[in-house]
Amino acid sequence: MFSGFMVNAWIVATMVAVVAGIIGFFTVLRGSAFVAHAVPQAGFAGAAGASLIGVSTLAGLGTFAAISALSIGFLGKRGRHDAVTALTLVFMLGLGALFLSWSEEYASAIYALLFGEVLGVSSNQVLATAALGVVCIAAVVILYRPLLLTSVVPEMAEARGVRTHRMELCFLVVVALVTTMSVPVVGALLMFSLMVGAPGAARSFTGKPLSALSLSVGISVAIVWTAIAASYETDWPVGFFVGVLGAVFFIAGRGWVAWRRSAAGRVDSTGHLATGPMQPATATGMNGEPT
Amino acid sequence: MTDTSRPGVRDEEILSLEGVSLWLSGREILHDVAFSLRAGELTGLIGSNGAGKTTIFRVILGLETPSAGKVLFAGHPRQRRSKSIGYVPQSIGLDPDVPLRARDLVALGLDGDRFGIPLPSRSRRQLVDEMLEAVDAQGFADARVGKLSGGELQRTLIAHALIAKPRLLLLDEPLANLDIRSEQEVVGLLAKIAKAHAIAVLISAHEMNPLLPVMDRVVYVASGRAASGPTEEVVREDVLSALYGHHVDVLHVHDRILVVAGKDETHHTELERTHTVVPRGLG
Amino acid sequence: MDAVLTSIFEPGFFTSEPVRVAVVVGGAVSLVSAVVGVFTVIRGQSFAGHSLGDLGTTGGAGAFLVGANPLWGFVTFAIIGAGAMELFGARRPRGRDMATGIVLGAGLGIAALFLYLGTTQSNTTGATITILFGSMFVIRASMIPVFALLSVLALAVVALLYRPLLLSAVSQDIASARGVPVRVIGALHLLAMAVAVSLSCVTIGAILSTAVLIGPAAAALRLTKRPGLAIAWAAVIGLAVTWLGILLAYDSYYWPPAGRGWPVSFFVVALILVVYLLADLANGQKARRAGPRAIASDKGPGVVAGRAWPSLPPEPGAE
Numbered sequence: 013m014f015s016g017f018m019v020n021a022w023i024v025a026t027m028v029a030v031v032a033g034i035i036g037f038f039t040v041l042r043g044s045a046f047v048a049h050a051v052p053q054a055g056f057a058g059a060a061g062a063s064l065i066g067v068s069t070l071a072g073l074g075t076f077a078a079i080s081a082l083s084i085g086f087l088g089k090r091g092r093h094d095a096v097t098a099l100t101l102v103f104m105l106g107l108g109a110l111f112l113s114w115s116e117e118y119a120s121a122i123y124a125l126l127f128g129e130v131l132g133v134s135s136n137q138v139l140a141t142a143a144l145g146v147v148c149i150a151a152v153v154i155l156y157r158p159l160l161l162t163s164v165v166p167e168m169a170e171a172r173g174v175r176t177h178r179m180e181l182c183f184l185v186v187v188a189l190v191t192t193m194s195v196p197v198v199g200a201l202l203m204f205s206l207m208v209g210a211p212g213a214a215r216s217f218t219g220k221p222l223s224a225l226s227l228s229v230g231i232s233v234a235i236v237w238t239a240i241a242a243s244y245e246t247d248w249p250v251g252f253f254v255g256v257l258g259a260v261f262f263i264a265g266r267g268w269v270a271w272r273r274s275a276a277g278r279v280d281s282t283g284h285l286a287t288g289p290m291q292p293a294t295a296t297g298m299n300g301e302p303t
Numbered sequence: 304m305t306d307t308s309r310p311g312v313r314d315e316e317i318l319s320l321e322g323v324s325l326w327l328s329g330r331e332i333l334h335d336v337a338f339s340l341r342a343g344e345l346t347g348l349i350g351s352n353g354a355g356k357t358t359i360f361r362v363i364l365g366l367e368t369p370s371a372g373k374v375l376f377a378g379h380p381r382q383r384r385s386k387s388i389g390y391v392p393q394s395i396g397l398d399p400d401v402p403l404r405a406r407d408l409v410a411l412g413l414d415g416d417r418f419g420i421p422l423p424s425r426s427r428r429q430l431v432d433e434m435l436e437a438v439d440a441q442g443f444a445d446a447r448v449g450k451l452s453g454g455e456l457q458r459t460l461i462a463h464a465l466i467a468k469p470r471l472l473l474l475d476e477p478l479a480n481l482d483i484r485s486e487q488e489v490v491g492l493l494a495k496i497a498k499a500h501a502i503a504v505l506i507s508a509h510e511m512n513p514l515l516p517v518m519d520r521v522v523y524v525a526s527g528r529a530a531s532g533p534t535e536e537v538v539r540e541d542v543l544s545a546l547y548g549h550h551v552d553v554l555h556v557h558d559r560i561l562v563v564a565g566k567d568e569t570h571h572t573e574l575e576r577t578h579t580v581v582p583r584g585l586g
Numbered sequence: 587m588d589a590v591l592t593s594i595f596e597p598g599f600f601t602s603e604p605v606r607v608a609v610v611v612g613g614a615v616s617l618v619s620a621v622v623g624v625f626t627v628i629r630g631q632s633f634a635g636h637s638l639g640d641l642g643t644t645g646g647a648g649a650f651l652v653g654a655n656p657l658w659g660f661v662t663f664a665i666i667g668a669g670a671m672e673l674f675g676a677r678r679p680r681g682r683d684m685a686t687g688i689v690l691g692a693g694l695g696i697a698a699l700f701l702y703l704g705t706t707q708s709n710t711t712g713a714t715i716t717i718l719f720g721s722m723f724v725i726r727a728s729m730i731p732v733f734a735l736l737s738v739l740a741l742a743v744v745a746l747l748y749r750p751l752l753l754s755a756v757s758q759d760i761a762s763a764r765g766v767p768v769r770v771i772g773a774l775h776l777l778a779m780a781v782a783v784s785l786s787c788v789t790i791g792a793i794l795s796t797a798v799l800i801g802p803a804a805a806a807l808r809l810t811k812r813p814g815l816a817i818a819w820a821a822v823i824g825l826a827v828t829w830l831g832i833l834l835a836y837d838s839y840y841w842p843p844a845g846r847g848w849p850v851s852f853f854v855v856a857l858i859l860v861v862y863l864l865a866d867l868a869n870g871q872k873a874r875r876a877g878p879r880a881i882a883s884d885k886g887p888g889v890v891a892g893r894a895w896p897s898l899p900p901e902p903g904a905e
Contacts, residue, residue: 041401045683095804096866098632099859102797106855109719113852114843119705119714126718127698154418161415164395164403164448168464171364171390171473174416199698205691208684215402219447222420224402249702255695262688269400 018244020133025236027145028194029206033232034152035190036207037225038183040215041163047084047184048204050101051191054080056200057104059125060111069125070140074192080104081188085181127251128199130243137196144193151186159183160221198236202251202258209258210235216265231261315342316378317471317503323362323372331527332358336372338522338531340471340503345494347514348507350524356507359524360473363505364390377470389464393476394456399449405459406444409434412463434462438492454485458492465496472496472504478513486513493517511538512559538562596837604723605836608789608850611733612722612828615785616798616854618737620824622744622782623803624817625775629755633683634671634776636796637690638783641667643792644693645784646717647700651707656717657732660784660792668776672769720791720851722832736781743778747771752813789828790851798824801858805865827857 014022039048055077062072084097112122152159162169162179170176191203198206214227239253319339325332333355340346350356361367362374365381374381376388403411410431414421421427435444438458443451451459457477464472474493478486494517497504508514511521511534521538522531525546530537537543538560543551547564554561599605626635642660649659701714716724725733744751754761754768761768779799786795806819835850 040684043398043683045687049687095627095632095800095862096859098636099797099801099804099855099862102794102801103855103859105793106719106797106849106852109715109849110852113715113846113849119712122718123698123701123714127695127701153420156420157411157415157417160403161411164397164401164408164411165392165460165463167392167395168390168412168460169415170366171388172416172467201694202691202698204687205695209688209691212684212688215400219402219404219445221402221407247702249695249698252695252699252702255691255693255698259688259692259695262685266685 017131017133020135020138021130021240023138024133024141024193025130025197025240026233027141028197029233029236030229031145031148031190032194032203032206032236033210033229034225035148035186036209036232037211037214037228038152038159038163039187039207040211041160042183044183044187045204045208046097047081047187048207050084050097051077051081051184051187052195052200052203053101054104055188055191055195056125057108057111059195059200060108060121063121064111064115068136068140069196070137070192073195074188076104077188077191078185081184081191082181085177085184123249124199125195126199126201127249128197128202128254130197130240130250133196141193144189148186148189148193151182155179155182197250198239198254199249199251202254205255205258206232206235209262213261213265216269235261316340317342317376318363318505319373319375320359320362321373321375323369323374325358325362325367325527326370327367333362333369333527333529336524336527336529338520338529340505342470342501342503343498344519345497345504345506345514345517346520346522347511347518348505348522348524349509349511349514350507351509354524355527355529356509356524357475358527359522359529360390360475360507363471363473364388387470389467389469389472391457391460391464391472391474391477393479394453395460397449397456399447401447401449403448404445405440405448405451405455406431406435408448408459409440409462409466412466430466434466437465437496438462439488452485453480454482454489457481457485457489461489461492461496465500468500470502472502474504474506476507476509478506478508478510490514490517515558515560534560594837595833596839599833599836602836603727604725605832607725607727607730608722608832609829611725611730612789612832612850613825614733614737615782615789616802616824616828617821618740619782619786619795619798620802620806620820621817622740622778623799623801624806624813624820625744625751625755626779627800627803627807628752628813629775631775631779632796632800633686635779635783635799637671637686638664638667638780639787639792639795639799640690641693642784642787642795643717644697644700646787646792647697647704647713650713650717651700651704653708655729657729657784657788660787661736661781664780664784664787665777668773668780672773672776716791717787718791718793719849720787720789720794722789722850723835725788733785736785740778740781740785743774747774751775790854794851794855797855797858798828801855801862802827805858805862808862808865808869823858823861827854827861831857 036048039045055073058072058074058076059069060072061076062069087097108125109122112125115121158169158174158179159182162174162176166176169179190207194203194206210232211224211228213231214224218224218227235254235257238257239250242248242253243250317340321337323336324334336355336359338346348356348359358367362369363381365374410421410427412434413427413430432441432444435441438461440455440458440462443455446455448456448459461472461474472493477489477493481489490513493504493506496502505522506514511518515534518534520532521534522529523537523543523546525543526548528546530542530546538553540551540553543553543562549564552563554563623635626632641663645659645661645663646656647659648663649656697717701717704713715721750761750766750771753764754766754771758768761771783795783799786798790798802820802823803816805823806816809819810816831850831853834853835847838853839845839847841848
């Protein structure tokens, strides 16, 4: 499975795994489950449209992903909680189905875009994926600190002059880039499992930010490599393995946390008995909204 | 270190609001609010919910622009956002699994707004340790922030704000979710910090009694209006009645003060600017 | 006049058997979804509705794999999902989104597998499309009784529980205090939702079913704050978009570019979005005329948002 056309697949898959693991770390930190669903679905419509008019799938994917990501950013909190966004997303899926219904490979194209595809990775795709990957990683390295700050304590960051809104937009753009890289490999519907499963598991095992980030990448790579190998051997869809493995790792992480909690009473992750009474972390931000 | 973060001279005026009014969506939220804060002093911003405390905070932080009046920071007009003002929110919503330890959160206070990934350095770690010690947080420095109790998280957030060497520290209802013992600890800690670092500390609360032992001045807010000055001069029946627009009783019980709404409604009188507030420059 | 009519209703529309079935079944299903959806939106459980749709994908794919009618797959998995949600709590505290999403992701992965196995086994390629995006025109007339029964069941549940459902949507505590068995009510509502969603999985497709569940409801709630009126509006909107969608799909048979007709579920979903936007616009106009106090402000303390009862809670896919 390591020869010929599969080499490309391995290279692309690894890059996707690394970047998804990194961006996923911040996605989970920011609680942006919605974004992780929305952008891939919008991208699906773009990819469908692109394949219809003969343009590169990545281009269509990227365009729609970027537009949707920025729309979420500019519509802000209102956009996120509104019925409009949910309905628009469903519309995106319907639109993608429409585009694909006009093409000859209706069923197989839909399937590949929604659930992932291992074969058929061209050299162009390798280059494009590499370029996107480099940009994503560079962005995260540069924005690491302010991104971390605005993810955990946004009001305090805002008070210090960090432009949280700009950070949000940067983050969303990076999510769009990751989506563009990853959807051809893991599928629009399973993108979420990769982006959330690995970091969700990683944070259960360690409390240090950089360790959690590294572990997230490690788990993500493990998931993707296994998925590719298994898919190659069994011909079963990549998305199946990604979805199931993502859940397995995530649940393993939760199980670990629960086991430690029950095994040692109220002990925190460093083994110290937490001092003081436990208070519920209710939150009302400066805007009066629940944070 | 930039100029604005040098240690303040005691009694130097750090912040001053003059005649600040604010209208939002057709309603007057703040009317003619004026007070000033000095280095080394701990001031209580007292008022019930909805009185305007949070709005005043937002004005100080530059998140709202006053419709009238001025906000001066160290004598200069308020810039939109500034590193010299530390802000500690009431509480933050945290997942128990957030992969940040208390010391990581404090370290972010140092340079969280700078780009790049922090390179491990001894001086950085030392500073963080110092801050953790200052707020008595060494015991849980390596615990996850999501697992800390209310009081522990409070102290971590204070350290986070403090490590950036602000000249003004704002705390939004820091005592709201704490038990009595933690309350006393935090209050004592904040008083100590104000004096030791010569910064102005402004604490908002709807109940002033826990702050009485350490409060140097009080800014009492009701219905968007404020009266400020030393506690014994502001928390008086005539001042507060004028503020609320109806009669209130001020009762002293041992070392506590109770403000109680009175029975008869008197006509709301316009609060004069220099009525009973001790003119700035004294006290 | 004749020419106008024939251009709107392409020849054969009224005589075509599949169209008739689609109109009856599709209409009924959309009606049920819209009505149940009103309660879903009011109770802030749109995310649960979306999840049930995703679970439906797994169910439908599974049914297809074993050669059963997809409807039973949809129903089974939706009800199992509803049961799981009831056990683990259908409310969404922060952080629960991630876990639910992961579990649904596994479900979708399994669906992918079932579809793959099923299509290779039976050598048909259409199943993926049908299960994901619906098949309103290929419903067998013999299935009408089943659809009718399930529809009536779902409607009966919400009709019987009308008042307790609304009361517990406002406040669970108040409802409990008045003797309403909130847990039972919640479970029954989830059940009705499961049935409604599985029905629309057949007509509109598992992936798109959320649209007919919450779309008409959300639009109706933009037009009125009175629950009874909202239900009426939602029903009308649901029926209208479905019938119009069927008409357009039928008419599109000769449209470019492929001469195969456009998918009916696309039309339905697109129409729902349009209707919602119009309703939102109308609501905005109404609010603007009512004056500044009625416009909800989303920032700044001390500003009164003009909220009527019941207020729209955070919407689907949120956070």
